[in-house]
Amino acid sequence: MELRRIDDCVWEIPPSAKPGMRVPARLYASEALLAGMDQGVFEQVTNVACLPGIVRAAFCMPDGHWGYGFPIGGVAAFRADTGVISPGGIGFDINCGMRLLRTHLTEAEVRPRLRELVAGLFAAVPAGVGARGFVRCTRAEFRRVMVEGARWCVEEGYGWPEDLDRIEGRGALAGADPDAVSERAVERGHNQLGTLGSGNHYLEIQVVPPDGIHDPTTAAAFGITGPGQVVIMLHCGSRGFGHQIGTDYLRAFVGAMARHGIVVRDRELACAPFRSPEGQAYFGAMNAAANTAFANRQVITHRVREVMGRVFGADPRALGLEVVYDVCHNTAKLERHRVDGETLELVVHRKGATRAFGPGAPDLPAAYRAVGQPVIIGGSMETGSALLVGTAHAMEETFGSTAHGAGRTMSRHEAKRRVSGAALLRDLEARGIVVQAASQSGVAEEAGFAYKDLAAVVDVLDRVGLSRKVATFVPIGNVKG
Amino acid sequence: MGRYRILEDVAIADCALALEGDTLDDLFATAARALAELMVDPATLPSDAARTITLEAPALDLLLHDWLAELIFLKDRDAAIFPCADVRITGDGPFGLRAAVRGGTIDPARTALRADAKAVTFHQLGVERTAEGWRARVVIDI
Numbered sequence: 001m002e003l004r005r006i007d008d009c010v011w012e013i014p015p016s017a018k019p020g021m022r023v024p025a026r027l028y029a030s031e032a033l034l035a036g037m038d039q040g041v042f043e044q045v046t047n048v049a050c051l052p053g054i055v056r057a058a059f060c061m062p063d064g065h066w067g068y069g070f071p072i073g074g075v076a077a078f079r080a081d082t083g084v085i086s087p088g089g090i091g092f093d094i095n096c097g098m099r100l101l102r103t104h105l106t107e108a109e110v111r112p113r114l115r116e117l118v119a120g121l122f123a124a125v126p127a128g129v130g131a132r133g134f135v136r137c138t139r140a141e142f143r144r145v146m147v148e149g150a151r152w153c154v155e156e157g158y159g160w161p162e163d164l165d166r167i168e169g170r171g172a173l174a175g176a177d178p179d180a181v182s183e184r185a186v187e188r189g190h191n192q193l194g195t196l197g198s199g200n201h202y203l204e205i206q207v208v209p210p211d212g213i214h215d216p217t218t219a220a221a222f223g224i225t226g227p228g229q230v231v232i233m234l235h236c237g238s239r240g241f242g243h244q245i246g247t248d249y250l251r252a253f254v255g256a257m258a259r260h261g262i263v264v265r266d267r268e269l270a271c272a273p274f275r276s277p278e279g280q281a282y283f284g285a286m287n288a289a290a291n292t293a294f295a296n297r298q299v300i301t302h303r304v305r306e307v308m309g310r311v312f313g314a315d316p317r318a319l320g321l322e323v324v325y326d327v328c329h330n331t332a333k334l335e336r337h338r339v340d341g342e343t344l345e346l347v348v349h350r351k352g353a354t355r356a357f358g359p360g361a362p363d364l365p366a367a368y369r370a371v372g373q374p375v376i377i378g379g380s381m382e383t384g385s386a387l388l389v390g391t392a393h394a395m396e397e398t399f400g401s402t403a404h405g406a407g408r409t410m411s412r413h414e415a416k417r418r419v420s421g422a423a424l425l426r427d428l429e430a431r432g433i434v435v436q437a438a439s440q441s442g443v444a445e446e447a448g449f450a451y452k453d454l455a456a457v458v459d460v461l462d463r464v465g466l467s468r469k470v471a472t473f474v475p476i477g478n479v480k481g
Numbered sequence: 482m483g484r485y486r487i488l489e490d491v492a493i494a495d496c497a498l499a500l501e502g503d504t505l506d507d508l509f510a511t512a513a514r515a516l517a518e519l520m521v522d523p524a525t526l527p528s529d530a531a532r533t534i535t536l537e538a539p540a541l542d543l544l545l546h547d548w549l550a551e552l553i554f555l556k557d558r559d560a561a562i563f564p565c566a567d568v569r570i571t572g573d574g575p576f577g578l579r580a581a582v583r584g585g586t587i588d589p590a591r592t593a594l595r596a597d598a599k600a601v602t603f604h605q606l607g608v609e610r611t612a613e614g615w616r617a618r619v620v621i622d623i
Contacts, residue, residue: 038493068492068604068620092600092622128594129520130560130587188557198597199623200494240557243599243622247550254543254603267603411489412496412596412623439594481597 001042003027009062009460013046020050020265026057028403028464033062033456036409040066047265048076052273053083055339055346059398061353062460063407063452067091069268072352072408075401078274080334080345084262085279086271087253087286089349091330092246094286095293096201096237097168098327098354098376098404100387101301102223104320105230105312107207107476113311114205118434118477120307121203125300126195127481128438133194135299142190143178149291150326153298163298165365166323168355171294173333177284182248185285189241189292194299198442198481200405201236202381203300205477209384214469218389221371222324224471231473232304232321233385234297235378237330242289249282274347283332283347290331297326324387325374327354329404337399348399356390356402356467375467377458378405381435382428382448384474386458393465402467406451415450416441428478437480446480483511492604492620496596500617505541508608508615509548509568509578516549517564517584519621520556522593526585530561536578541608544576545617549601552582556598560587596623 004012009030015021025045029037041064048070049058055077064073069088078084110117126132135158137145145152150171153159164170196203208229213219224231238245253270256278257263262271272278301323305316312319332349339346357364357373364373375388383406394400421440424447428435437443461467483502491497498515502508517523534551538544548568555561563584571577587594599622608617 038490040492065494066492068495068602068622072494088603092602128589129597130556130562130589130592130594132560184554188554192557198594199599240554240599243557244554247553247600250603251543251546251550267606270603408494411487411493413487413489439596441593441595445596 009464013042018046021046023049023054024057025049027060027064028460028466029062030456030460033452033460036452037064038066041071044069044071045074047269048074050265051076051078051084051086051269051271052262053078055079055344059401061403062457063403063405065407067352069266070351073403074351075349075353075398077337077346077348077399080274080347083274083347084271085274085283085332085347086269086349087246087250087282088268088270089351090286090332091351092243093237094242094246094330095290095328096330097293097297098378099234099297099301100324100376101232101304101321102324103230103232106228107230108228110205110230114434114477117205117308117311118436118479120311121304122436122479124303124307125203125479127479128198131195133192135193137193139186139190142186145292145295146178146181146288147176147291148172149294150298153295158299158302163301163323167294167326168328169363171298173287173290175284176287176291178288180281180284181245181288185241185244185248188244189239192239192241193296194303195239196236196479196481197239198439200446201481203479204233204381204475206231206233206385206473206475208471209474212472214471218371218470221368222374222387222470223322224387233376233378234300236296238289238293239296241292245285245289249285253278286332290328294326325376327376329354335399346399350401352404353401354404355400356394357400358390358392358395361395361400375402377403379454380406380448380451381446381475381478381480383454384472386454386469387471388458388461388467389470390467391465394467398466402461403457406454406457408450409452410450412445415447416444419444419447433475433478435478435480439481443480483507485511485515495620495623497618497620501614503614505570505615506568508617509545509570510566512545512549512617513552513566513582514564516552516598516621517562520595520598521562521587523564525591525593526562527588529585530563531581531583534580534582537575539575541576542606544578545608545619546601546606548578549619553598553600561585562587598623
């Protein structure tokens with residue numbers, strides 16, 4: 001497949017590369033990261049470029065890898081008036097996302113109680129297959145969760161009012177429609193609020209390392225004060241509720257495409273016109289799932305505050321346990337962007353990608369409006385994570401989007417062949433990282449060597465200007481599903 | 482008895498399964514076993530759960546999708562995993578499925594957990610007849 005180098009770390013596959021491509025495919029990667037991308041990435045990003053109503057380009061971020069339908073790390077925007085919405089372009093784990101909490105604590109203060117803290121968090125936040133959440137809500141209340149998201153949690157006492165300012169969309173995306181959600185989705189997921197899940201989901205205690213501040217001014221604006229500071233990072237999504245909504249609608253869209261005269265290269269890209277009844281119903285259900293994911297991260301935040309307050313014998317407010325930000329990975333959002341000199345209403349799909357709005361953009365809290373949106377990039381439990389900030393360039397080029405993590409380079413099976421969960425846990429312990437996991441095999445699947453070099457991914461984002469490096473964090477404790 | 486293997490170079494963050502069965506019934510029973518073994522160690526499940534599942538779909542690949550999606554649904558709604566299935570598939574389009582499934586409810590103190598299957602994807606989904614029997618490919622979102 002023809003691949004043109006547009007810039008140092010920008011590559012483009014022209015529309016002539018595959019019949020049906022409406023726009024080019026654009027990939028952001030260093031030569032090394034590009035060489036490590038599997039063939040599926042190139043097939044999938046060019047398949048996305050064939051979808052009706054797509055504008056500018058189908059994008060793949062430097063953490064991109066072979067997914068199902070869209071590549072993971074994929075971004076695509078479709079005209080709201082003539083384009084489509086695709087459940088496969090969002091993923092089953094709707095609004096899987098990241099939340100970062102800061103603290104006033106230092107590593108020196110946390111280390112003596114680290115084991116107790118990890119055990120407390122593991123006990124308080126159910127994880128793994130079949131886990132039930134600690135929040136009990138009636139069906140009527142769950143309908144409120146679908147619409148009000150994190151706001152419902154705060155009203156019920158699970159959080160602080162100011163938390164809402166630091167969540168993408170203030171923790172409640174508009175357009176959620178509980179009537180578009182199946183009874184099966186409610187049955188499947190209503191008892192999972194407050195659960196972590198499994199796979200690459202985690203709750204991590206991290207520290208700013210000695211060389212971890214890259215942009216002191218922006219870091220200070222985000223409350224990241226300097227080396228030694230302890231932060232908490234959370235990665236989870238909408239659990240079985242969102243998974244079932246994705247399942248229901250993808251199945252329906254596969255059948256509905258013929259009616260709309262749409263042909264796709266991979267049925268996982270099944271889609272419907274955004275303005276069609278099917279498209280609008282899915283958008284309403286997807287927003288309901290997104291809001292439950294915000295609620296899930298909010299009630300887990302509440303649990304984190306309870307546990308840390310108990311372990312450190314202090315009020316969580318005195319510990320400075322404030323939300324830095326909460327970002328979505330898997331969503332389609334209705335946004336207005338400039339395309340070829342015209343402001344268009346677009347359905348921006350981000351699949352394993354993060355919104356990265358620059359300074360002055362809408363939806364940013366007042367405290368961040370001048371600097372831009374915090375972008376939380378999760379790494380592996382061994383290697384650390386990063387905090388970046390959105391840029392004006394991302395707004396112009398990728399509809400305000402950037403990468404979401406390190407990106408896998410190895411199958412889960414191969415990772416388990418290379419290391420056992422028990423051996424990896426012992427190794428992490430020896431390196432000062434305390435881990436409690438619901439699944440030992442799950443620990444092996446998430447070994448650091450199964451992922452790309454996070455620093456290389458972040459470096460590309462910084463070099464191409466899709467987001468700027470602010471700070472990095474290294475793990476000292478981890479709770480895994 | 483059917484066989485399955487994991488395709489490691491397909492959708493690396495998820496789990497691509499290549500399934501084989503002597504008969505169509507065997508293929509679908511093998512798919513249930515593969516899904517269960519992906520999520521837990523079946524030897525650590527209690528034997529306390531059984532269900533009857535009936536489904537209908539216009540094509541075999543859609544039936545396989547719906548079959549596995551149903552088992553994933555039960556995993557979350559009832560915390561139950563079903564490694565054993567007696568499956569009977571009838572018709573030639575639409576296809577019917579009737580299955581008696583047996584397994585257990587996840588016991589957090591005893592059950593060895595593996596990966597939490599989120600959904601059945603349509604990526605590379607297919608069912609076909611071979612000289613030896615039947616085979617299928619399916620990618621499970623992890």
